[in-house]
Amino acid sequence: MTGRYGTAAGDGPQGRGDGDDANGAADRSERPGAPERPRAVQRQARPIRLGPRSVAALVLVSAVGVAAFGWPLLADSESGLAHSRDAPWLFAALLPLLLAVVVATIADTGMDAKAIAMLGVLAAAGAALRPLGAGTAGIEPMFFLMVLSGRVLGPGFGFVLGAVAMFASALLTGGVGPWMPFQMLSMGWVTMGAGLLPGPHRLRGRAELWLLAGYGAVASALYGLVMNLQGWPYIGGLGSSISFVPGDPLPENLSRFLAYHLATSLGWDLPRAVLTVVLVLTLGGTVLAALRRATRRAAFDAPVAFQPHEPAP
Numbered sequence: 001m002t003g004r005y006g007t008a009a010g011d012g013p014q015g016r017g018d019g020d021d022a023n024g025a026a027d028r029s030e031r032p033g034a035p036e037r038p039r040a041v042q043r044q045a046r047p048i049r050l051g052p053r054s055v056a057a058l059v060l061v062s063a064v065g066v067a068a069f070g071w072p073l074l075a076d077s078e079s080g081l082a083h084s085r086d087a088p089w090l091f092a093a094l095l096p097l098l099l100a101v102v103v104a105t106i107a108d109t110g111m112d113a114k115a116i117a118m119l120g121v122l123a124a125a126g127a128a129l130r131p132l133g134a135g136t137a138g139i140e141p142m143f144f145l146m147v148l149s150g151r152v153l154g155p156g157f158g159f160v161l162g163a164v165a166m167f168a169s170a171l172l173t174g175g176v177g178p179w180m181p182f183q184m185l186s187m188g189w190v191t192m193g194a195g196l197l198p199g200p201h202r203l204r205g206r207a208e209l210w211l212l213a214g215y216g217a218v219a220s221a222l223y224g225l226v227m228n229l230q231g232w233p234y235i236g237g238l239g240s241s242i243s244f245v246p247g248d249p250l251p252e253n254l255s256r257f258l259a260y261h262l263a264t265s266l267g268w269d270l271p272r273a274v275l276t277v278v279l280v281l282t283l284g285g286t287v288l289a290a291l292r293r294a295t296r297r298a299a300f301d302a303p304v305a306f307q308p309h310e311p312a313p
Contacts, residue, residue: 050156057102058159058192065185069229072244073253096181099163099188114298119161122149126165127172140272142169143223144279145287146187147216150194151208152291162191182230190219209284216276224269228261 050058067074122145130142146165150158166187170180197215199208233244242260245253 050154054102054156058156061099061102061185062189065189068185069182069226072229072233072246073250073257096184099181099184102159102163115157118153118294118298119157119164122161123165123168126161127168130169131173139275140220141275141279143190143216143220143272143276144283146191147194147212147219147276147280148284148287149291150191151197151200151212152288152295153195154200155192155195158191158193158195159188162187162189179227179230182227186223186226190223193219208288209281212284213277213280216280217273220273220276221269224265224272225261228265229257232257232260 126142126145126149129145130140132139132141142165146158146162149161153161163184166184167180170176170183175183194212194215197211199211203211242256242263244256
């Protein structure tokens with residue numbers, strides 16, 4: 001940054017956070033098929049550094065989310081919650097408020113204009129990818145981008161990105177309903193989990209792609225499992241052998257839920273997992289390189305300092 005206030009640290013070839021020359025030698029070495037060469041390990045810049053308040057907010061919303069998804073299995077048979085038909089609606093009303101608190105807390109503790117711009121671009125890209133499969137047999141390429149973005153940009157940014165991208169996609173596809181907060185929370189968990197995987201600064205190449213592919217497959221399947229927990233109580237009282245029965249013992253309701261999941265969701269979860277694996281293994285190297293290049297050039301870790309301008313004699 002130049003002008004009347006001089007130069008801001010982080011600009012120019014030595015301050016961009018690349019660790020390489022101005023032509024982007026590191027970018028070339030990360031391209032698929034580029035020859036391996038020894039180089040110093042460079043710490044991956046993250047747009048958000050989680051502080052104590054952000055971590056506490058994430059833990060709180062995750063704990064409430066577990067209760068919101070699992071209350072039919074967690075509620076005591078003698079409690080009023082187990083027999084309440086209003087419980088799903090109460091959680092559906094509570095979750096958006098908690099998600100808003102988490103996003104505001106994380107934004108207040110570390111999101112600058114560059115991070116917000118990257119969040120907007122990736123959320124828009126994820127929202128645009130979701131309708132491509134039109135919900136056919138679980139074909140949802142959005143998961144592939146969310147996993148890779150969470151890996152590069154970290155758990156804090158990943159949680160916000162997953163929630164915002166799912167919210168934007170719901171508006172785009174008209175999928176707004178009581179299930180939307182649960183989808184936002186679930187996608188936030190998926191993207192945050194990718195940011196918590198081991199070796200973010202050292203693991204590269206095919207080993208990293210296989211790690212992300214395996215995580216993507218598991219996360220895609222678990223997404224369907226937890227989202228089924230959200231919808232399962234609504235079929236209670238229908239007299240089906242897979243219906244939720246308020247107040248029944250945990251083993252009996254759990255066996256009904258597993259039967260419900262296998263009967264209604266497996267045909268969507270498996271294709272979603274397979275598509276995520278295929279996209280990660282085929283396109284993951286290119287997308288990871290692009291995300292890391294954008295992160296380096298954004299110089300999230302570079303301190304900004306202004307120097308006084310000396311007038312010309």
